[in-house]
Amino acid sequence: MVDIIGGGILGLSLAYELLKRGTPVRVWERASTLGGLMGRTRFPELGGMECDRYYHAILSSDRTLMNLFDELGLRSRLRYTATKMGFYHDGAIYPMSTPLEFLRFPPLRMIDRLRLAYTILACRQIKDWRRLEQLPVAEWLTRLSGERTVRHVWAPLLRAKFDGDFSQVPATYIWSRLVRTTDTRTKGGSQELMCYLPNGYQELIDALAEAIRQRGGQIELNATIDTIKVEDGRVSGLVVNGHEIPADHVVITAQTPIARRLLPPEAAAVSARWGQLDGFLGIVCMLVVLRRRLTPYYTLNITDERIPFTGVIETTNLIDPQHVGGYHLVYLPKYVAADSRFARMPDDELRQVFLGYLRQMFPDLRDDDIAAIRIGRERYVEPIHPIGATDLIPPITTDIHGLFLANTGQIYPQLTNGESVCAFARSVAEQIQPIVTRHPPAAALSLA
Ligand SMILES: Cc1cc2nc3c(=O)[nH]c(=O)nc-3n(C[C@H](O)[C@H](O)[C@H](O)COP(=O)(O)OP(=O)(O)OC[C@H]3O[C@@H](n4cnc5c(N)ncnc54)[C@H](O)[C@@H]3O)c2cc1C
Structure with missing residues (x-):
């Protein structure tokens, strides 16, 4: 036993x-x-509506999960959606779902955009990750993408993901991420195909x-x-x-x-x-249940460092809102180290702060658009693997x-x-x- x-x-x-x-x-x-x-989390005030406490996507390229779904008879329950991604940069939202949108991304010059595209392609060619494990991610990305792209795109994303300090993060982190997410692209790379189970x-x-x-x-x-x-x-x-x-x-x-x-x-x-x-990073994640759609994106990455949350994840752009009582679900995650002020911030204050910034990003968001709010906190979520620690x-x-x-x-x-x-x-x-x-x-x- x-x-x-x-x-x-x-x-x-x-x-x-x-x-x-x-x-x-x-x-x-x-x-x-x-x-x-x-x-799951339940909302008695919304007629008992239930949804995932945190956002969880399944990628169409997740082979082990697909085998498991087959074994458990769940494969036919999967629903597929071509999802979109955007970037919130300097007070504006930019679509970044297709190669064309990518090549038009205004904060970067054409040469930077091409180098960013090269970074993604180069990642897919790397099979031996052991060498990357010894390299600081910023150094590696600067070599591939250039200093401007690191400053405008990678550094803000990494700072958000690692609660400020990514100096000890190895290059494997971005390599793993890019390989996994590009695996799920449709032919030609024009769309990201994700899937979900109706009850999460x-x-x-x-x-x-x-x-x-x-x-x-x-x-x-x-x-x-x-x-x-x-x-x-x-x-x-x-x-x-x-x-x-x-x-x-x-x-x-x-x-x-x-x-x-x-x-x-x-x-x-x-x-x-x-x-x-x-070492593990924790998370503070505010779930805002809306009566209307906020964005067309599943993930809206944030490179604007005034905004405290890492992204705006609107899961009802992946899952059909009919599975969650017709509501729209927006998750605002913030990865936190143990001593982060957000980890210790009382719920009421956190709610005010996060909502304030959400309104700054979406000035047309009204009070009566919001049906309910839940704050989730976890102390141990994302393992920390510093450089050379394998x-x-x-x-x-x-x-x-x-x-x-x-x-x-x-x-x-x-x-x-x-x-x-x-x-x-x-x-x-x-x-x-x-x-x-x-x-x-x-x-x-x-x-x-
Ligand atoms: C905000 C957020 C977004 C995420 N997004 C995604 C995503 O899009 N796609 C994806 O695939 N993954 C995602 N993840 C990651 C995913 O949730 C985790 O990788 C996964 O759930 C980890 O499962 P686990 O069983 O290792 O840990 P846990 O789910 O933490 O399970 C550990 C269990 O052990 C129990 N336990 C602890 N101590 C004891 C004890 N002393 N006695 C008995 N029981 C105990 C706990 O109660 C808990 O149920 C996300 C996670 C978060 C927080």
Whole structure:
């Protein structure tokens, strides 16, 4: 039996992959619902309308996810939309969806636009990312795109994404991003093809949970793991909601800082190893439910550094508004370091500040356009991988028999998203299944 801590997409897809390989599992989730960051939020004031707490797109090029949808019978549920992207620069909005729009982007001179196009093409040719990992992203981009483009486009985007400081971000970050997003372009690169499930990622979460239960897996909700018990160098139990139960093999899928808090003093060396690379950025994200469409874009990137949020993500330009009660959903994310003033800002103030800037961007936005607002906050979302830190990524196995770590901090150089998380879960299952089979539980050993 493998005990999996965390009922987010990673824990659930890992449970599913282990069961497929014949290994029994139990999933422990501290919340009352499954899904973690991919969960839903409900609006009783809007007739019980439900939508994703955060925005989640699926790309048509997400191969692992597509296989999973096939296995779970969800493929026919997918809806496809050619989405648009824009840039908010210096108080104006510019479309940036097609190569032609790209070549017309006014803030850059023609030579800069051509170099930007070259950067994207050059990225696709790079297969060996190890060299990029040693290079600061700004240095690499300046070489490819030129200083002006870095100043006007890349630097503001990176500052927004990394809460100000991107000096330690390696070139792999932009490389991964460009390769993934250009993969999803239609032939000729004229449009970006994204897809969605009508009830959001929750449909995948529900289908995984059902498949796990059908194969005999257990899922426990409202079950907080307080600590992992270790005896004689091997896992001996779990403390769940204050009660100890026996356990032999435990995989923690929660983010590394949370995972370290679950370790007992006997695992101090493991904790120190994990602590070598355990940085995560958090997020503050305001969801504005509107009675009308705000923009034609799924993503409106912001290079105007006076605006505090990273972008304006209007998910109802991907999903049909009929799936969310006819409303229009606009997410305003702000990635935050632990000491960011936005991380600590009270909800009322944040609401005022963000709405003030949204009105500055869209002066015709009226009070009665806004049907509801929700503010979501997460402390650990985006793993931080500084330059040259690949060797510091914690391994999946540990020196404690039966203890494993499998979380988004170990996914690299891919960025964390549903596709990379599910591919990682599959690879973790392949790696730990033989170990779990080779090391039978302590009870079985003592009977032998
Ligand atoms: C604003 C935003 C936008 C995003 N956009 C996209 C997108 O467009 N496309 C995409 O594919 N991905 C996107 N992502 C990323 C995606 O949400 C994450 O990569 C993914 O959900 C991570 O899943 P996880 O299972 O690793 O972590 P989580 O979802 O955090 O799951 C971990 C689970 O562990 C549980 N847990 C923690 N501690 C304990 C404990 N002690 N005992 C029991 N349970 C515990 C938590 O409650 C949680 O449910 C986005 C994320 C955010 C925040």
